[in-house]
Amino acid sequence: MKIDRQNVVNHELIGLHATVVESTNRDSVGVSGRVIDESRNLFTLESGGREKKAAKHGNTFEFWLSESDKVRIDGDLVVGRPEDRVAKRLRRWHSG
Amino acid sequence: MSRRRKRKAFINDIVLQRVERLFDAAFVEFPAHTQRSDRYVELARKLAMKHRVPLGKTYKMRFCRSCGAYFVYGTNARVRIKDKRTVITCLRCHDLRRY
Numbered sequence: 001m002k003i004d005r006q007n008v009v010n011h012e013l014i015g016l017h018a019t020v021v022e023s024t025n026r027d028s029v030g031v032s033g034r035v036i037d038e039s040r041n042l043f044t045l046e047s048g049g050r051e052k053k054a055a056k057h058g059n060t061f062e063f064w065l066s067e068s069d070k071v072r073i074d075g076d077l078v079v080g081r082p083e084d085r086v087a088k089r090l091r092r093w094h095s096g
Numbered sequence: 097m098s099r100r101r102k103r104k105a106f107i108n109d110i111v112l113q114r115v116e117r118l119f120d121a122a123f124v125e126f127p128a129h130t131q132r133s134d135r136y137v138e139l140a141r142k143l144a145m146k147h148r149v150p151l152g153k154t155y156k157m158r159f160c161r162s163c164g165a166y167f168v169y170g171t172n173a174r175v176r177i178k179d180k181r182t183v184i185t186c187l188r189c190h191d192l193r194r195y
Contacts, residue, residue, distance in 0.1 A: 002113070003113070003117075007110060010110050011110060011113065011114060012113070012114035012117040012118060014117070014118065014121055014136065014139070015117060015120075015121045036125075036132060037132070037135065082139060082142075082143070083139070083142045083143045083146045083147075084146070086107055086110050086111055086114065086143065086147060087107055087147070
């Protein structure tokens with residue numbers, strides 16, 4: 001099955017475009033770019049040749065699955081090493 | 097199918113899709129950022145190892161098992177056919193594999 005709203009949390013986020021839409025830190029809102037790397041606690045985004053790091057905890061991201069399909073994910077749901085996320089089970093989760 | 101088998105099938109499917117995405121990204125990034133390509137290979141391997149999913153010959157031939165370099169044949173890897181086997185040589189670490 002392709003990447004979709006149900007399995008975003010388990011799927012590969014590197015290569016997707018992401019934007020911080022909500023944050024506990026006002027200055028983080030609006031940080032945007034293509035995901036180029038991921039660690040346990042943060043994403044590295046690239047935009048216009050510049051790299052920015054966005055923490056997972058405390059931020060809500062909007063990922064672009066396609067031009068028309070965007071999904072909001074609470075960063076705390078994706079905290080964890082990328083290889084660990086694939087087995088994560090979710091009962092209920094934030095989606096937008 | 098039992099619940100455990102369904103779960104394993106789900107995980108395997110996701111892992112293989114993610115591996116494919118990572119290798120595609122590695123190819124795209126290679127011209128400008130070779131280190132990123134190598135990092136994506138590393139992530140793909142970790143994914144497969146952690147969840148015990150075999151990569152498959154197509155993917156195994158696309159990176160160096162010794163130094164982890166992502167291969168773009170002709171640029172950082174030499175591919176030859178010898179005695180009916182394909183021989184891939186990493187031009188970075190000179191490791192050689194026969195398939």
